[in-house]
Amino acid sequence: MFVKHGMNSGFSSLASSAVLRRQQFLIRSLKGYSVSDNIRMEAVKCLSGGASLEANAESVLRTITPSLDPTRHKGQAGKIAVIGGCREYTGAPYFAAISALKIGADLSHVFCTEGAATVIKSYSPELIVHPILEESYNISGVNDEGKRDISKKILSEFDKWMERFDCLVVGPGLGRDPFLLECVSKIMTRARQSNVPIVVDGDGLFLVTNSIELVSGYRLAVLTPNVNEYKRLVQKVLGCDVNDQNTHGELLSLSKQIGGVTILRKGKFDLISDGEKVQSVSIYGSPRRCGGQGDILSGSVAVFLSWARQCNSAAERESTISRTNPTVLGCIAGSALLRKAAALAFEHKKRSTLTTDIIEHLGQRYTLLS
Numbered sequence: 001m002f003v004k005h006g007m008n009s010g011f012s013s014l015a016s017s018a019v020l021r022r023q024q025f026l027i028r029s030l031k032g033y034s035v036s037d038n039i040r041m042e043a044v045k046c047l048s049g050g051a052s053l054e055a056n057a058e059s060v061l062r063t064i065t066p067s068l069d070p071t072r073h074k075g076q077a078g079k080i081a082v083i084g085g086c087r088e089y090t091g092a093p094y095f096a097a098i099s100a101l102k103i104g105a106d107l108s109h110v111f112c113t114e115g116a117a118t119v120i121k122s123y124s125p126e127l128i129v130h131p132i133l134e135e136s137y138n139i140s141g142v143n144d145e146g147k148r149d150i151s152k153k154i155l156s157e158f159d160k161w162m163e164r165f166d167c168l169v170v171g172p173g174l175g176r177d178p179f180l181l182e183c184v185s186k187i188m189t190r191a192r193q194s195n196v197p198i199v200v201d202g203d204g205l206f207l208v209t210n211s212i213e214l215v216s217g218y219r220l221a222v223l224t225p226n227v228n229e230y231k232r233l234v235q236k237v238l239g240c241d242v243n244d245q246n247t248h249g250e251l252l253s254l255s256k257q258i259g260g261v262t263i264l265r266k267g268k269f270d271l272i273s274d275g276e277k278v279q280s281v282s283i284y285g286s287p288r289r290c291g292g293q294g295d296i297l298s299g300s301v302a303v304f305l306s307w308a309r310q311c312n313s314a315a316e317r318e319s320t321i322s323r324t325n326p327t328v329l330g331c332i333a334g335s336a337l338l339r340k341a342a343a344l345a346f347e348h349k350k351r352s353t354l355t356t357d358i359i360e361h362l363g364q365r366y367t368l369l370s
């Protein structure tokens with residue numbers, strides 16, 4: 001009897017703690033922040049080795065998102081291009097490009113190799129896919145002059161479109177083929193000359209880490225390194241190993257050293273800096289670490305930074321937010337939205353949560369916010 005009672009009370013306390021957890025989750029989901037968030041933010045300060053300024057992501061999201069105005073024409077809510085997709089990877093560029101659309105961009109392009117293009121097109125009819133990139137294995141019999149011609153052709157194909165884009169995402173599933181990366185370097189240089197913002201992720205970071213001049217001093221560039229990519233960047237640019245005791249100082253130095261480029265350091269909490277200050281986004285996310293979440297993030301940052309730039313020119317933004325660099329605002333909004341969508345997806349799918357599940361929640365989370 002006693003044992004039974006004990007078991008029952010155990011079950012009921014388990015059940016009530018589950019209800020409590022669920023309630024806390026819903027409060028977090030609806031309000032964005034809660035008492036436990038505040039505690040976590042304090043923890044962020046301690047863990048991240050410096051005074052962290054938790055970004056007011058909710059307010060940023062609300063402020064930079066354009067209204068669904070019936071007078072606006074197709075394209076005004078954003079035209080994004082993802083440069084990525086090769087023999088090995090077709091998922092990453094798809095995740096980045098489709099996320100941009102799900103968040104609210106009007107058009108999303110993918111520039112990839114021919115083999116990847118057919119696959120990416122078959123994932124979605126919504127994407128505009130350009131099979132223009134070439135990998136070395138495909139042109140192995142071609143001499144140097146022939147390769148130069150191919151490179152020129154790729155660049156001129158890209159040039160036809162470039163001025164129309166509000167932002168490029170370079171790197172998701174790009175691969176590391178030397179010929180392909182050389183062509184992508186030229187595309188980046190051309191984008192920079194035309195003042196098109198560039199979000200660099202995945203293998204784009206491999207390229208940039210080895211040729212930092214591609215982004216150095218370009219204030220419209222955003223780097224979104226994960227743990228490994230950040231380590232390589234710090235080693236190359238600062239010439240030392242990552243120092244977890246000085247996270248903020250290190251991120252500030254890294255950004256300054258690359259000429260004020262915005263860096264979003266991904267991890268348990270995301271840290272963002274353009275060399276002026278460090279902001280964090282530590283909104284509750286998901287314990288699932290399935291591949292592809294960084295790809296969603298890169299596509300999201302591209303859309304939000306484009307919107308933040310539009311707000312800037314229209315002087316529509318609140319005063320505190322209007323003083324913030326649009327690339328930083330894009331990172332804050334992208335990080336917050338991904339983490340919230342991941343939390344919602346995990347609520348439904350638990351351990352079987354996949355990147356496609358998170359993408360399905362991008363819009364839902366967003367509806368809750370607006």
Ligand SMILES: NC(=O)C1=CN([C@@H]2O[C@H](COP(=O)(O)OP(=O)(O)OC[C@H]3O[C@@H](n4cnc5c(N)ncnc54)[C@H](OP(=O)(O)O)[C@@H]3O)[C@@H](O)[C@H]2O)[C@@H](O)CC1
Nearest residue numbers: 089090091092172173174175202203227228229291292295
């Ligand atoms: N579906 C697709 O098409 C996807 C394609 N993707 C594309 O893949 C390309 C390469 O990107 P990447 O992220 O795999 O390369 P990188 O960061 O060098 O990691 C390499 C290895 O490092 C390890 N490792 C990882 N994290 C760690 C940690 N915290 N601490 C310690 N170790 C850690 C781990 O290996 P492990 O040591 O566990 O065997 C990991 O596998 C790029 O183009 C990207 O866009 C992805 O977007 C995913 C979805």
Ligand SMILES: Nc1ncnc2c1ncn2[C@@H]1O[C@H](COP(=O)(O)OP(=O)(O)OP(=O)(O)O)[C@@H](O)[C@H]1O
Nearest residue numbers: 226227266267268270285286291292293294295297
């Ligand atoms: N330990 C963690 N806890 C909670 N969220 C995390 C954790 N690590 C990463 N994230 C979140 O997941 C997002 C993607 O980060 P991640 O480090 O997985 O990128 P990635 O390795 O580039 O992903 P991908 O597989 O797409 O290449 C980040 O924005 C971050 O908010």
Ligand SMILES: [Mg+2]
Nearest residue numbers: 202226294295
């Ligand atoms: Mg990645």
